Every structure is written in C-alpha cells, then in structure tokens.
Amino acid sequence: MSLRIPVDTIRLAVPVLALSALLIAVFWLQPRAMSYLGLNLLFNLAVPIALATVAQMFILAVNDLDLSMGAFVSFAACVTATFLHSSPLLGALILAAAVAVYAAMGAIIHLRNLPSIVVTLGMSFVWTGIAVLLLPAPGGAAPAWVRSLMTAKPPLVPMAIVASVVIALVTHLILMRTSLGVLIRAVGGNQQSVARAGWSPLLAKAAAYALAGTFAVLAGIALVGLTTSADANIALRYTLLSIAGVILGGGEFVGGRVSPVGAVIGALTLALAGSFLSFLRISPDWQIGAQGAILVIVLALRLFLNKLERQERGG
Amino acid sequence: MPDSPSPSPLVELEDARLRFGVVKALDGATLHVRPGECLGLVGHNGAGKSTVVNILNGALTPDEGVLRRDGQTVHRNDINDARAHGTRCVFQELSLCPNLTVIENTRIVHRDLGGFGWRKRARQIIEDSLNRIFPGHHIDSQATVGSLSIAQRQMVEIAMAFSESSTRPRLVILDEPTSSLDATLAGQMLAQVRRFVQAGGSVILISHILHEILSTADRIIVMKDGRVSVERPAGDFTTQSLFEAMGSVAPEEGVTQQARNLSQAPVVLKVPHPTVPFTARRGELVGLTGLSGHGQSEMLIDLFRQHSGNWLPHRNPTVAFVAGDRRLNGIFHLWSILENFAIAALGDLTRRGFVDDAAVRERGAAWQRRIEIRTQDMNQPILSLSGGNQQKVLFARALGTRAPVVLMDDPMRGVDVGTKQEVYRIIREEAAAGRTFIWYSTEMEEVCLCDRVYVFREGAIVAELAGSEVNENNILAASFEGEAA
Numbered sequence: 001m002s003l004r005i006p007v008d009t010i011r012l013a014v015p016v017l018a019l020s021a022l023l024i025a026v027f028w029l030q031p032r033a034m035s036y037l038g039l040n041l042l043f044n045l046a047v048p049i050a051l052a053t054v055a056q057m058f059i060l061a062v063n064d065l066d067l068s069m070g071a072f073v074s075f076a077a078c079v080t081a082t083f084l085h086s087s088p089l090l091g092a093l094i095l096a097a098a099v100a101v102y103a104a105m106g107a108i109i110h111l112r113n114l115p116s117i118v119v120t121l122g123m124s125f126v127w128t129g130i131a132v133l134l135l136p137a138p139g140g141a142a143p144a145w146v147r148s149l150m151t152a153k154p155p156l157v158p159m160a161i162v163a164s165v166v167i168a169l170v171t172h173l174i175l176m177r178t179s180l181g182v183l184i185r186a187v188g189g190n191q192q193s194v195a196r197a198g199w200s201p202l203l204a205k206a207a208a209y210a211l212a213g214t215f216a217v218l219a220g221i222a223l224v225g226l227t228t229s230a231d232a233n234i235a236l237r238y239t240l241l242s243i244a245g246v247i248l249g250g251g252e253f254v255g256g257r258v259s260p261v262g263a264v265i266g267a268l269t270l271a272l273a274g275s276f277l278s279f280l281r282i283s284p285d286w287q288i289g290a291q292g293a294i295l296v297i298v299l300a301l302r303l304f305l306n307k308l309e310r311q312e313r314g315g
Numbered sequence: 316m317p318d319s320p321s322p323s324p325l326v327e328l329e330d331a332r333l334r335f336g337v338v339k340a341l342d343g344a345t346l347h348v349r350p351g352e353c354l355g356l357v358g359h360n361g362a363g364k365s366t367v368v369n370i371l372n373g374a375l376t377p378d379e380g381v382l383r384r385d386g387q388t389v390h391r392n393d394i395n396d397a398r399a400h401g402t403r404c405v406f407q408e409l410s411l412c413p414n415l416t417v418i419e420n421t422r423i424v425h426r427d428l429g430g431f432g433w434r435k436r437a438r439q440i441i442e443d444s445l446n447r448i449f450p451g452h453h454i455d456s457q458a459t460v461g462s463l464s465i466a467q468r469q470m471v472e473i474a475m476a477f478s479e480s481s482t483r484p485r486l487v488i489l490d491e492p493t494s495s496l497d498a499t500l501a502g503q504m505l506a507q508v509r510r511f512v513q514a515g516g517s518v519i520l521i522s523h524i525l526h527e528i529l530s531t532a533d534r535i536i537v538m539k540d541g542r543v544s545v546e547r548p549a550g551d552f553t554t555q556s557l558f559e560a561m562g563s564v565a566p567e568e569g570v571t572q573q574a575r576n577l578s579q580a581p582v583v584l585k586v587p588h589p590t591v592p593f594t595a596r597r598g599e600l601v602g603l604t605g606l607s608g609h610g611q612s613e614m615l616i617d618l619f620r621q622h623s624g625n626w627l628p629h630r631n632p633t634v635a636f637v638a639g640d641r642r643l644n645g646i647f648h649l650w651s652i653l654e655n656f657a658i659a660a661l662g663d664l665t666r667r668g669f670v671d672d673a674a675v676r677e678r679g680a681a682w683q684r685r686i687e688i689r690t691q692d693m694n695q696p697i698l699s700l701s702g703g704n705q706q707k708v709l710f711a712r713a714l715g716t717r718a719p720v721v722l723m724d725d726p727m728r729g730v731d732v733g734t735k736q737e738v739y740r741i742i743r744e745e746a747a748a749g750r751t752f753i754w755y756s757t758e759m760e761e762v763c764l765c766d767r768v769y770v771f772r773e774g775a776i777v778a779e780l781a782g783s784e785v786n787e788n789n790i791l792a793a794s795f796e797g798e799a800a
Contacts, residue, residue, distance in 0.1 A: 185412070186412045189412030192410060193410040194423060195374075199426065256412065256415075
C-alpha cells in the first residue's frame with residue numbers, strides 16, 4: 001500500500017488554496033488590510049453568508065436544493081429586527097415555528113416525492129411575502145445582545161474569524177461526527193440502503209431540513225447584528241451565494257458529498273472575492289461577472305485535481 | 316439449535332402470492348429454512364427469487380399467504396422486526412452508501428451502535444468480520460466506500476452481513492454474492508457460509524454460478540414463474556440435472572467453439588506496449604481476464620475514449636460499449652425500454668434532425684425478437700424489466716449500432732444461465748459476421764469462449780493466450796505468476 005492523499009484532503013485543498021490566493025492578492029493590493037481591523041472589515045459580512053451556506057449544505061447533503069434560502073434569511077432578518085427586538089419571546093417563537101416549517105417541508109418533499117426545487121421556489125415567495133408584511137420599508141433595529149455579539153472584539157483574532165471557525169467546527173461535529181450526521185449523509189448517498197437497515201429516511205430528511213432552517217435563522221440574526229436594520233430583500237442574493245459556497249467548498253449536488261469546513265471556507269472565499277474586485281476598482285456592474293469567473297477558475301482547478309487523483313489511483 | 320435432527324424452521328413462507336400491477340411476482344411460493352442449513356435458491360431472472368428475499372427481509376408483505384418466523388405468524392411485516400430476528404441481506408446490486416466510509420456504513424447497518432464512541436465500536440465490528448472472512452483483505456475501514464473497487468465493496472457488504480452487534484445474525488441471505496469476486500475471494504466467502512451454517516446459522520444462497528450452489532448448499536430450491544418448482548437435497552443434483560430443473564437447455568460439453576484461425580484477418584484495434592502489445596482482429600472474440608479489478612475495465616474505458624468522439628460524435632463510430640454496472644452507467648432509469656435501446660444508434664435513426672419514430676420502433680421490434688426481451692410493450696419503463704432483461708437491452712443497444720468493435724465490461728454479472736446462453740449465441744453469430752468483441756469477464760466459462768485472451772495483473776497485460784492455451788489452469792497460472800516470488 002502506497003501512501004496516497006485521501007480524497008477528502010484534495011477536496012478541501014482547493015477551497016483552501018483559493019482562499020489563500022485571494023487573501024494574498026488582497027494584502028498585496030492593500031497592505032493595510034493585514035491588520036485586526038482590516039481582517040474584520042474583510043470578513044464581517046462573510047459570517048451570515050457562511051451560516052446560510054452551511055444551511056444550504058444540509059439540504060444538499062440529502063440531494064435537495066433550497067431556492068428559498070435568500071428569501072428565508074431575509075424573513076429571519078426582518079423578524080429579528082422587529083419582533084425579536086421589541087418582544088423577544090414572541091420573536092423567538094416565530095423563528096422556532098419557521099424552523100418547524102422547514103422540517104415539515106422536508107417531510108412533505110420526501111413523502112410526496114416532490115422536487116425540492118419546486119417546493120422551495122414556491123416557499124421563497126411565501127417568505128418574501130411575510131417579510132414585506134413585517135417590514136414594508138427598510139427599518140427595524142437590532143436587539144442589543146445581537147449587536148454586541150456581532151461587534152465584539154476578542155483579543156488577537158477578530159470576531160469574524162472566530163465566528164467562522166466556530167461555525168465550521170460545530171457543523172463539522174454535527175454532520176461528520178454524530179450518528180445523525182452520518183444518517184443524513186447516508187440518505188444522500190443511498191436512500192434505499194438506509195431504509196433497508198430499518199431507519200426512517202423521512203425523519204432523516206426532516207432533521208436535515210430542520211438543521212438547515214436553524215442555521216438560516218442564525219444567518220438572519222447575524223446579518224441584522226451587522227447592519228442594525230433589515231429589509232425584505234436584504235439577503236436575496238444568498239440563495240445563489242450559498243449554493244456556490246457549498247460547491248466551491250468541495251460539495252456536490254448529488255450523492256451526499258459535502259464538507260462543512262469546506263463550505264465555510266467557500267463562503268469566506270466568495271465574500272473575499274467581492275472585496276478583491278473592489279480593491280481592483282472594478283465597477284460593481286462587472287463584479288458579478290468577475291465573481292462568476294473566479295468561481296469557474298476554482299471549479300476547473302478542482303476538476304483538474306480530481307483527475308490527478310484518479311490517475312494516481314489508477315496507475 | 317442444531318442438535319435435534321430436524322429442528323423447526325427459522326422462517327417459513329406458505330403459499331405466498333404477490334403481484335405488482337399486472338405482473339405476478341409470486342404465485343403461491345412455499346419454502347422454509349431451518350437453523351444450521353444452507354438453502355440454495357436458483358431460477359431464471361424474474362422467477363421470483365428477489366421477491367422472496369424482500370419478503371424474508373421485511374421490505375414486502377405478501378398479498379396472500381403466511382410468513383412465520385420461529386413458528387410465529389407475522390401479521391405486519393417490518394424491516395426492523397426482521398432485523399431483530401437476525402435476518403441479514405447482501406443484495407445483488409451493491410447497496411452501501413458510496414459517500415460514507417466503511418465505518419460509517421457499519422453505523423447505518425447496525426442501528427444499535429449509537430452513543431459516544433460509536434466509531435470505535437463500528438470499526439471493531441467490521442474489521443473483525445473482514446479479518447475473519449477475508450484474511451489479508453487490504454481494506455482500510457476509514458476509506459470512503461466510493462474509493463473501493465467493486466470487489467472490495469462486495470467484500471465489505473458480505474462482512475457487514477455476517478458481523479455481530481447486539482443482535483446476532485441468524486439468517487443471512489446472499490443474493491449473487493460472488494458476482495464481482497474472483498475465485499479466491501469467492502472461495503473464502505463460501506467457506507464462511509459453511510462455518511456459519513455449522514455453528515447453527517442459516518443461509519439462503521442465490522447464485523447463477525451453479526457449482527457454487529452445488530458445493531455449498533445442503534438443499535436446493537428451483538423457482539420458476541413465482542413458484543417453487545423443484546426442491547431436493549443438493550447431493551441429488553448434478554450440474555446437468557440442475558440445468559434441466561431450471562428449464563434451460565444445458566450447454567453441451569465443450570461449448571467452446573473450435574479454434575478459429577484469424578491470424579490473417581485485418582487488425583481493427585491496436586495498443587502498442589513494450590512487452591505484450593494488444594491487438595484485436597476482425598471477427599475475433601478477445602477476452603480480458605485475470606483477477607478482478609486489475610485494470611481490465613480501465614483498459615476498456617481507455618479503448619472507448621480513444622476510439623469515440625471526444626467533443627462531437629463520430630459519424631461512423633468504431634466502438635460500442637456494454638457496461639457491466641448497469642445501474643451506474645448503463646441504463647437511463649426514467650426512459651422507456653425503446654428509448655434505452657435506441658440511444659446509441661440515434662444518429663442512424665434520425666432524419667433531418669428529427670428522430671424517425673417509425674424506424675426506431677421497427678428496429679426495436681426486430682431486436683426484441685432477436686434477443687428476446689421479455690416485455691409486452693417496448694414503451695414500458697426500463698425498470699419494469701428484470702435485471703437480466705435490462706442487460707439484454709444494453710446488449711441490443713450496442714449491437715444495434717454499426718460499430719465494428721463491441722467492448723464488454725463484465726456484462727453478464729447477475730444474469731441467469733438461460734439468458735447467458737442466448738447472448739453467447741448472438742455474440743457468436745455477430746462475430747461470425749465480422750464483428751469484433753473485446754470482453755472482460757470474471758467468469759471462467761465465458762473467458763473460455765474467446766479466441767484469444769489477455770491476462771491482466773496490476774493494471775497491465777502480463778500474458779496472451781490463444782486457441783487451446785485458453786483454459787483455467789493457464790489463466791490462473793498467469794494471474795498469480797510471480798506472486799510467490
């Protein structure tokens with residue numbers, strides 16, 4: 001047996017490399033970013049994106065796709081800026097009910113064998129609708145504890161970095177180490193064998209959706225903590241960002257292959273790509289296209305590494 | 316316990332009937348398994364074997380009839396009850412989760428492993444079982460199942476079925492367990508079956524490799540059309556009489572065709588190599604053999620890549636491919652039988668960019684007759700066919716093209732004996748008409764049908780055998796050559 005690099009390591013290598021390359025480029029363009037304050041500014045907005053990406057990852061782990069992520073995070077942000085601020089108990093109840101709706105959505109998708117894309121696309125209008133009812137115009141206020149949590153200044157390492165590490169660790173524990181996590185990934189890998197072993201794929205799917213709902217709610221809360229107010233469309237772009245983040249981090253659309261650490265790194269990379277393009281003075285009109293180009297380059301790199309790995313195994 | 320001469324059955328099925336729509340899957344099947352015996356179950360594809368398996372493991376409930384476990388009538392059949400009773404299954408199509416590690420798959424199979432430190436316990440369980448059944452297996456239990464070869468996956472699955480957690484396995488059902496294993500591994504598995512049975516366990520062994528059944532089972536049941544047609548002690552059968560009981564024509568002795576001299580025929584494919592170059596001539600049956608997973612499939616895939624269009628399809632393709640792992644890279648699950656058949660030859664069946672429906676139907680009907688695809692209607696979904704018939708559709712797909720070379724990646728895996736004979740006949744006809752077949756097979760009988768054979772070891776060709784040199788001894792010798800050194 002020769003020593004070969006495990007597949008998972010290679011999967012993780014690409015997002016790590018991409019993030020490092022972007023970080024070096026940013027530091028080179030703007031050396032002042034290489035400080036406590038600079039890093040915090042660069043990665044601050046990455047925290048809610050990372051949470052939304054992790055939420056999307058739980059859905060992808062069971063071979064589904066959530067097209068309502070952005071709308072749902074916006075909704076959660078609106079609840080945070082209104083009810084959670086004015087009557088915390090009611091706010092918490094609303095958010096808990098929303099998580100329950102997510103779990104029910106997972107159960108219905110499994111029971112009726114519906115395409116998740118259609119169901120979540122439909123739900124996205126529901127969430128946006130409720131969000132508009134809550135906050136017809138941008139406004140609201142962040143609960144004080146959220147604000148202080150998001151603006152905390154831990155010694156040595158900025159909050160954004162600490163938060164990202166904590167998110168990565170917690171989701172890694174849940175999805176990669178616990179039995180529930182194994183079960184969720186098993187449903188993505190081979191649902192039939194899960195059923196044959198006597199488990200309920202229904203409960204596993206509902207659990208995956210409930211976890212996704214929980215992390216999406218956290219994304220909404222974190223976002224309000226940073227922006228101090230909310231609006232019904234505040235996080236619409238999170239839908240695509242979260243999917244891109246998971247894929248960038250080594251996840252795949254089918255087969256239950258996802259990496260929590262990779263997903264967080266993927267989200268950080270996407271957030272950093274925006275800053276990098278600003279430093280290059282690329283007009284915002286072109287930024288989305290340029291972001292797409294970065295995504296294509298990184299994914300091409302991953303395909304190339306996968307090919308290398310296959311050749312090594314074959315030869 | 317095995318000390319009484321005829322202990323009461325562990326599980327029995329009485330006059331079970333089950334239909335799926337219009338198809339009668341079981342039509343009054345009666346059978347039982349006693350502790351301490353290995354029951355051999357044979358029959359054509361679609362005879363009802365898989366349905367019996369699915370009833371015994373708790374997935375299906377018969378429409379009529381009685382199922383008893385330990386003499387207790389089961390009213391609501393349930394997978395968890397069956398598992399608690401000690402029923403374990405190895406399915407024909409591999410059923411592990413490819414994205415999980417071996418250890419994590421163990422966790423899924425053993426529901427009672429939970430709690431802190433389950434990884435350690437799962438690892439212990441699966442490694443013990445692997446070491447016991449396949450000593451020297453070289454399988455890393457922390458590896459993702461997707462990174463293992465098919466043979467290794469099958470080994471893991473077998474080891475999983477025999478592994479013990481808090482409930483001991485009492486009845487292990489093996490559905491085509493050796494289809495991807497080479498002779499050594501298959502022997503180790505069958506030895507495990509005997510040990511398990513001697514210790515008082517029960518095994519139901521389903522295999523199309525009849526000598527495995529004859530040598531391992533105590534009692535053999537032949538199923539036909541959803542019923543048990545013959546039931547006798549294994550000792551009362553010979554290969555010949557078992558063939559006859561299954562209702563298929565026994566292959567004549569020396570089914571190998573007389574050596575044809577094709578050395579003058581034009582070479583159609585060629586791979587240069589310093590020691591053993593690979594060539595294939597017009598009308599030749601070229602076999603690829605050796606221990607499973609030693610580079611034969613990779614060679615076929617390389618040949619296919621080199622001779623088919625990379626970006627755009629060739630107008631006149633030189634190669635067609637018959638996949639062995641039909642679920643993974645053979646069939647289009649959602650398509651009809653006809654669409655599955657026609658896809659490879661669509662270029663020929665198209666007029667001005669539109670698919671010529673009449674031509675597709677006509678060609679489909681012709682091949683349905685020729686290769687006897689058992690269906691009323693070619694527009695039925697492909698999954699309505701039994702496994703063997705699905706494989707026939709894949710054959711028809713490849714043979715229905717104009718490609719002069721057909722690459723076959725162990726396509727007879729899990730196909731019943733009757734179907735095999737039919738396909739062999741068609742292959743011989745096509746070869747006589749000038750088609751070249753490059754055929755990777757894990758079954759010796761098939762390899763011996765070939766005109767010339769290349770033996771693989773560790774990803775490379777190590778020997779070439781032709782004509783009368785093609786026999787089991789020579790192939791085994793070449794496969795293991797130098798291993799002792």
